[in-house]
Amino acid sequence: MTRALAPAAKSPGLSPRDLVGGLAKGLAVIGAFDQGRPRLTISEVADLCGLSRAAARRYLLTLQHLGYLRSERNMFALTAKVLRLGQSYMQSSVLPRIVEPALHDLAHGLKEASSAGVLDGDDVICIAATTAGRVVSRTLQPGTRVPAWCTANGRVLVAALAPDEASAWIARQRLERLTPRTVKDGPRLATEIDRVRSQGWAAVDQELENGLRTLSVPLTGRSGGVRAAINVSVSADRFMMQQLIDTCLPPLRQAQKTLRPLL
DSSP, rough: OOOOOOOOOOTOOOGGGGSSSHHHHHHHHHTTOBTTTBBBHHHHHEEEEHHOOHHHHHHHHHHHTTTTTEEETTEEEEEEGGHHHHHHHHHHHHHHHHHHHHHHHHHHHHEEEEEEEEEEETTTEEEEEEEOOOOTTTTTTTTOEEEEESHHHHHHHHHSHHHHHHHHHHHTOOOSSSTTOOOOOOOHHHHHHHHEEEEEEEEEESSSSTTEEEEEEEEOOSSSOOEEEEEEEETTOOOOOOHHHHHHHHHHHHHHHGGGOOO
């Protein structure tokens, strides 16, 4: 799946003179590579990042010199050194360490996969996950990025935005039919987000992947703000949607309650 890169979030009170544009563009070049684009040419990076071909070439060669990229036959790919960036977050952030024990208890109690994610632009990034021996999707691992609009964790997190922010977020999405069940209509997606906001949980039936059903609740901190989302993911061969809700929503809500004082 090919998607345009999400626009960078604006920081109130900062002027362009406060920012290092080259760093932002270099990180955008790294972010251009993903599961659907593991190898890219200079021209493809230029198009994805809004750069001239000459500028894209300089960024790519610089990142290659620093060890973050390798090249072969005019194609560039990330190296394992990029994992250091993710490790810095995982090792320094308190949030994954707080969530992991509850995820473990939830997944092993239900004997199903569970993960936690945070909203990053148009996507959800997995910050913690456990499969409890059931591998239902390759997206259920720390560091994986998936589109928020067709995932349960994503819809929970978008529903936590102010209504005008959520509307603007929905309006900028490029909705693609990833499976026959994917919600591809903006107004219908807005209705789904409103429903999630009202009921406090999201259920997604095979919209990201065929055979994957997911149920999610928000993780709210002591201050009242939503810090992350937590889910249970199951195989459609084993669970009907109502069975997923009846079986997994009470444990999810218990995990939500347990984590609230810690966030």
